[in-house]
Amino acid sequence: MTGVSPISDPLKNPEAVGIDSASVVEKATQDPGVSEFCRFYLDRRTQELAAAGADVRKRKRIEDDFTPRLDTNLAGMDGAVRRQIGLKTLFDLGTEYEYESTIAVIPAESKRKCPELCRCPVSQKVAPAECFARCEISGFSVLRHLLASSELSGRVALPEFIEQCAATGKRALQDELEESSVTHQKILKSILKTSDLSGKRAEPQLFAKCEVHWSARPHR
Secondary structure (H helix, E strand, O other): OOOOOOOOOOEOOHHHHOOOHHHHHHHHHOOHHHHHHHHHHHHHHHHHHHHHOOOHHHHHHHHHHHOOOOOOOEOOOOOOOOOOEEEEEEEEOOOOOEEEEEEEEEHHHOEEEOOOEEEOOOOOOEEEHHHEEEOOOOOOEEEHHHOEEOOOOOOEEOHHHEEEOOOOOOEEEHHHEEEOOOOOOEEEHHHOEEOOOOOOEEOHHHOOOOOOOOOOOOOO
């Protein structure tokens, strides 16, 4: 398992204890002996390149031969390693819906951090907080498998707050539906039209264009 293997000797992978490999190389180049070694070869490379002129193949060979390359191994360190490991747990609450949660473990302290537990007001079951979602209508935070989705918006609510649009057959949240002033059926708000004369709202197919003809009569 990543992050829980023993510290190797020698330590070939500094990242295993949270040390950045780049910082190890940086510290190594600050050593006076290593720094002088690199300076000598870089100066020599500059001289050789100047003597090589425009010969591409010779310049390439000089670059390869006189460019210092460092291979570092971490031989020792001073400090304490404190790991926090996240364990993903899968569980069920007697339904087909599979839940997951994360438990944090700190081996050096023999401690574990469990997620906050909540009680569902509908099922009365206790579960980690991340297993809950908010009902958009009641505002209750309940277990996710108890919620249904609106086919219109994807919003979720308890099933008792979900109804079917009489015009489209789509299931939507109660606040996404409105009663038609003509048929008195629940229709999606987004498809209802408003009468310019009465202000009433109804299905689009129930509207017709009203044409008013005016005629002038002479006065006697």
